[in-house]
Amino acid sequence: MPPCGFTIFFLLCTHGPPHMGYKSGAPSALVRTRSIAVPRQNHFFLCGLQSTRMAPRTSALINPAQLASNTVRVSWRAAVRLRAGHPWVYRSDLEGSPSLPRAGVVRVLEEGGRFLGCAISSSSSQIALRMISDRDCDETELPSLVSTRIKAAIEYRNALRIPEQSNAYRLVFSEADQLPGLIVDRYNDVLAFQVLTQAMDRKEVREAIIQTLETEIHPAGIVERVEERIRELEELPAIEAGLIRGDKMQTIIEMRAEPGKSPLCFEYDAAAGQKTGAFLDQRENYAAAQRYAHGSALDVFCYQGGFALHLARACEQVIGVDGSRSALEAGERNFELNRSSLTAPEIEWLEANAFDLLRDWSDTGRKFQTIVLDPPAFAKTKKALPTALRGYKELNLRALKMLEPGGILVTCTCSHHVSQEEFLGMLAESARDAHRRIRLLEVRGQSQDHPVVAGIPETAYLKCVIAFAE
Numbered sequence: 504m505p506p507c508g509f510t511i512f513f514l515l516c517t518h519g520p521p522h523m524g525y526k527s528g529a530p531s532a533l534v535r536t537r538s539i540a541v542p543r544q545n546h547f548f549l550c551g552l553q554s555t556r557m558a559p560r561t562s563a564l565i566n567p568a569q570l571a572s573n574t575v576r577v578s579w580r581a582a583v584r585l586r587a588g589h590p591w592v593y594r595s596d597l598e599g600s601p602s603l604p605r606a607g608v609v610r611v612l613e614e615g616g617r618f619l620g621c622a623i624s625s626s627s628s629q630i631a632l633r634m635i636s637d638r639d640c641d642e643t644e645l646p647s648l649v650s651t652r653i654k655a656a657i658e659y660r661n662a663l664r665i666p667e668q669s670n671a672y673r674l675v676f677s678e679a680d681q682l683p684g685l686i687v688d689r690y691n692d693v694l695a696f697q698v699l700t701q702a703m704d705r706k707e708v709r710e711a712i713i714q715t716l717e718t719e720i721h722p723a724g725i726v727e728r729v730e731e732r733i734r735e736l737e738e739l740p741a742i743e744a745g746l747i748r749g750d751k752m753q754t755i756i757e758m759r760a761e762p763g764k765s766p767l768c769f770e771y772d773a774a775a776g777q778k779t780g781a782f783l784d785q786r787e788n789y790a791a792a793q794r795y796a797h798g799s800a801l802d803v804f805c806y807q808g809g810f811a812l813h814l815a816r817a818c819e820q821v822i823g824v825d826g827s828r829s830a831l832e833a834g835e836r837n838f839e840l841n842r843s844s845l846t847a848p849e850i851e852w853l854e855a856n857a858f859d860l861l862r863d864w865s866d867t868g869r870k871f872q873t874i875v876l877d878p879p880a881f882a883k884t885k886k887a888l889p890t891a892l893r894g895y896k897e898l899n900l901r902a903l904k905m906l907e908p909g910g911i912l913v914t915c916t917c918s919h920h921v922s923q924e925e926f927l928g929m930l931a932e933s934a935r936d937a938h939r940r941i942r943l944l945e946v947r948g949q950s951q952d953h954p955v956v957a958g959i960p961e962t963a964y965l966k967c968v969i970a971f972a973e
């Protein structure tokens with residue numbers, strides 16, 4: 504059974520390359536627009552299996568006669584997956600085709616009757632159960648469990664001293680923080696949260712989420728982000744995105760690439776249709792890219808300049824390329840916020856289809872010393888992987904042809920369907936076809952505030968390779 508629910512959600516979060524024209528060689532201004540692309544967003548519905556508050560785990564066999572309505576048996580196959588640490592049970596793995604409660608908390612047993620833990624249930628998703636605890640629990644405990652888990656997620660980031668690097672980071676990352684279907688991002692004094700599962704959308708759970716965030720973080724504003732299609736798939740009522748608490752939706756965030764150095768600033772506007780700021784999952788990769796960057800730099804798929812601004816701290820010339828005019832306009836505003844602390848006197852923002860631009864520039868012999876490739880996820884499904892890898896290869900091949908000897912390539916994929924091995928294989932093939940020898944300086948993932956959990960491969964979705972081209 505493929506992870507349909509995950510795939511469905513991922514489909515919503517990714518998009519292929521739009522086809523746009525471009526004007527090359529444009530001055531440091533924005534050129535014409537034809538379409539605005541939606542940036543990627545990664546939402547995970549994953550969870551761990553630990554609790555600090557629940558009653559001790561019981562491994563006793565349960566008499567079938569004692570099976571309560573909130574108890575579900577799962578197949579041997581599902582039990583093996585749960586034991587290995589993966590928190591999902593697909594609908595096809597439920598024994599006896601039970602009709603699951605909407606937004607419930609159910610006790611999960613394996614075929615033989617052994618207790619496996621508790622899960623939140625969905626009446627609509629193909630991922631019928633998402634484990635929330637390996638202990639026994641009931642519905643009334645859900646709000647306090649959620650609250651405890653949010654506090655633990657905040658403590659985890661504090662223990663890693665993430666707030667010293669940035670005041671913008673992911674506070675809660677769904678299953679990676681044992682809170683399936685809850686995402687909370689901190690943008691300085693504004694919090695943006697999103698609820699993606701039926702159980703997290705329960706009134707008393709939502710109240711617990713907001714209350715805990717207020718008490719722990721004291722934000723000036725809490726905004727709710729809404730993915731309409733996910734809410735439809737989860738059969739959740741339609742709601743409006745917007746301010747839930749406080750009065751603030753816009754702020755300035757800071758990212759500090761090096762300790763003791765002044766941070767870079769980015770605008771964040773939760774009121775804008777697209778989220779603004781920078782991709783929080785790339786924060787540590789921005790800093791890594793800055794460490795190697797030199798000379799003239801090209802940031803392809805630059806969005807609002809997350810990489811471009813960091814490159815501008817180390818490079819003399821920087822060009823940012825994206826298909827979204829509004830993203831480039833925000834990039835220029837971000838440049839102005841940081842102008843005085845940058846090495847590059849300006850950043851040239853170019854609205855273009857990256858594929859067309861790279862093909863033309865590599866054919867005409869244009870050269871750079873540093874190139875960043877951070878496209879949206881091309882692999883929307885596992886089936887689309889071969890096409891996606893061809894897309895990545897085309898971009899990487901062109902970029903490698905355009906790199907001067909000694910140049911740096913920073914190349915990323917944010918698709919969990921593309922494994923690190925496949926991505927590195929694609930890169931090696933691109934280098935071979937470009938007749939370049941490359942050395943891998945760093946093979947990286949997402950920032951630590953987007954935890955990767957052993958046993959849940961979907962949590963390791965972002966790959967970022969920094970390579971030196973001989």
Ligand code: SAH
Pocket residue numbers: 519520521522539540541542543781782785804805806807808809810824825826827830855856857858877878879
């Ligand atoms: N590097 C950015 C994030 C990039 S997200 C950061 O760190 O903030 C992917 C971006 O690719 C989006 O901004 C989207 O507008 C852009 N995009 C998608 N398809 C494109 C195409 N074919 N050509 C140019 N830009 C494209």
